[in-house]
Amino acid sequence: MNNKKYSKPLLKSKLSLPELLLSMPSTLWLVLFFLIPSFLVFAIAFKTADPSGGIDDTWTLQTIKNVLRTEYVSVIWRTIWVSVVVTIICLMLSIPVAYWISRQNPKYRYWYLLAVIVPLWTNFLIRIFAWRILLNPEGILRKSLIAIGLLPDDVFLLNNIGAVIIVSVYTSLPFAILPIYAAAEKFNYSLLEAAQDLGASRFKAFYSVFIPGIKRGIFTAILVVLIPAMGAYAIPDLVGGVNGEMLGNKIAIRASAYRNLPEAAALAALLSIIITIPIILALVKQRGLTKSTLGNKNSARGVSK
Numbered sequence: 001m002n003n004k005k006y007s008k009p010l011l012k013s014k015l016s017l018p019e020l021l022l023s024m025p026s027t028l029w030l031v032l033f034f035l036i037p038s039f040l041v042f043a044i045a046f047k048t049a050d051p052s053g054g055i056d057d058t059w060t061l062q063t064i065k066n067v068l069r070t071e072y073v074s075v076i077w078r079t080i081w082v083s084v085v086v087t088i089i090c091l092m093l094s095i096p097v098a099y100w101i102s103r104q105n106p107k108y109r110y111w112y113l114l115a116v117i118v119p120l121w122t123n124f125l126i127r128i129f130a131w132r133i134l135l136n137p138e139g140i141l142r143k144s145l146i147a148i149g150l151l152p153d154d155v156f157l158l159n160n161i162g163a164v165i166i167v168s169v170y171t172s173l174p175f176a177i178l179p180i181y182a183a184a185e186k187f188n189y190s191l192l193e194a195a196q197d198l199g200a201s202r203f204k205a206f207y208s209v210f211i212p213g214i215k216r217g218i219f220t221a222i223l224v225v226l227i228p229a230m231g232a233y234a235i236p237d238l239v240g241g242v243n244g245e246m247l248g249n250k251i252a253i254r255a256s257a258y259r260n261l262p263e264a265a266a267l268a269a270l271l272s273i274i275i276t277i278p279i280i281l282a283l284v285k286q287r288g289l290t291k292s293t294l295g296n297k298n299s300a301r302g303v304s305k
Helices: 017-044 062-067 070-102 104-120 125-134 140-147 161-185 190-197 202-213 215-230 236-242 245-257 259-305
Strands: 048-049 057-061
Touching: 017 259, 048 215, 048 259, 057 070, 062 070, 070 104, 070 161, 070 202, 070 215, 070 245, 070 259, 104 161, 125 161, 125 236, 161 215, 161 236, 190 202, 202 215, 215 259, 236 245, 245 259
Parallel strands: none
Antiparallel strands: 048 057
């Protein structure tokens, strides 16, 4: 059968003049408050710091070389692996929660969603300070863990990388649950029953059928957790201490305490590049999924024709 006429993309159209006019304010906003500031940050990264705390006119690569020294490499690596660990933990927790909520009676489903959203109503810094009190060396949590023998006396819960991971997971989890739930709500659960009827175990059906069926929601969850985690400043600063410093803290120190704006800009540019990588990968993957979906639709139409 000839499917040639169905091979063209279904969504291929030029923007009309009214649509272009409507998009102008948002485009102008992005240019003024995103593209231009980003360009300035990258440009300042190739300057040198003035002794008075300003920016010298000299162009140099020395600032870039400075941020690649051992002190920063360890912080960069810590930022990456902590962000990845936080993302993985959030996915491991949010997928079962989203699945469970989506399987509940619609009458109660939105109450469970409300329980997920309610913590977001509290100020971000207040939630971090609440965890700071909870993880305090003299707090009830540490004393209880020591009393039952789960924590040695010389181990502290605050001012370390573990505290950063715990608090980051707590603050990011709702943002992971919501997009995965949105995808799970649209999933056809009869496919799970069909897989089990064909001999698959419940776990295999969940892993092989449900997970691929909600991959768009998973991709979104990865982006909304991974990117903010990489740029985190408040959480490492308040609960991480010296041992939990991340790239955002180094940028703040260089810009404020040391008044070295070029080095801070170089670190910010490096962080932007690191953050851009998962975004590009997600866009490429999303484009592949879109092409696959359109191809399946075209094939189905050709066969039906």
